[in-house]
Amino acid sequence: MVCGSGEQGLPGREFDRIFLSYTVECVPTALVEQLAPGAELLAHVTSASPSWPGLAVVRRTADGHVTAELRAVEFAHRAGHGMARIWLSEEFRQRMAAESGAWTQRSMLAPPADSDRGFWLAADHLLGGGLVRDFGAEHLAIGAPSCGSWMRAEPVGHRRWSVTVDGPRDIWKEIQDLADRWRAACSPDRYRLYFDADGGQRAASECGRLAWQLPAPRPLDEGATS
Known part of the structure; x- marks a missing residue:
């Protein structure tokens, strides 16, 4: 030893x-x-x-x-x-779950699935860092504690999602833009x-x-x- x-x-x-x-x-x-x-x-x-x-x-x-x-x-x-680590406070989790956010829209674009781990690994490094997922939430919820931005996406019917975003970052758009790049790279x-x-x-x-x-x-x- x-x-x-x-x-x-x-x-x-x-x-x-x-x-x-x-x-x-x-x-x-x-x-x-x-x-x-x-x-x-x-x-x-x-x-x-x-x-x-x-x-x-x-x-x-x-x-x-x-x-x-x-x-x-x-x-x-x-x-x-x-090694520095970032976390979501309980207060931040509650905001992500319950607040109305800056805007809400219906989308036919589904978020990448949990099984698309190759995408999420790339997102951890390519989306500017600082994003943390609330795995305790019922649906997809991601926040950026450093700037207060967050998003949540909930299914509301067949191929329909209700997407709510708040803060200076449009995390939903960042995710969809990177998803296009990930698929173009053959979804590694x-x-x-x-x-x-x-x-x-x-x-x-x-x-x-x-x-x-x-x-x-x-x-x-x-x-x-x-």
Whole structure:
């Protein structure tokens, strides 16, 4: 047993399996370097929002080549030490559920389904961050605590939705615009994960039409302890 920075691992050692028991904003590059040939690393990756996590699966082939992908998953571990998180207060949840909002409209456009996890994973990173879903609500309800914006969408008949929006952000339009991009990218449920030479990390669909940059790794002295 070793006590130290979980994101630093054990420099100079190689491992066949590495599993992070906490969530990170990007894959710790030090741990990737410690993968032995034929080894695998698993790490939950998400933004400050806890709503739509991904699972990074990183492999080093027998010849030393690193391949990785980011899979959309339903649940993730708790955030690592020092990682910021945002939440919906009970007061905000009540506003989202009961208030009339700035406007309400009927729409024939359905929101992406809960099973479209590849979309929600992309939304977590591409919609400006700060969006949190109220999974306790009866229907789709998403808020942005930092600016007070929110939306809810409720079915009101066959292929009809009642959409209510409030705040400076039109979250419903943001979701529909991204859904069009996601479908144009063949509705991926996982994304390739690339490690740049300068330490940056980028997720992209197979066709490359949908992509985003992950946050830069934090200095090791600010890393998580595990």
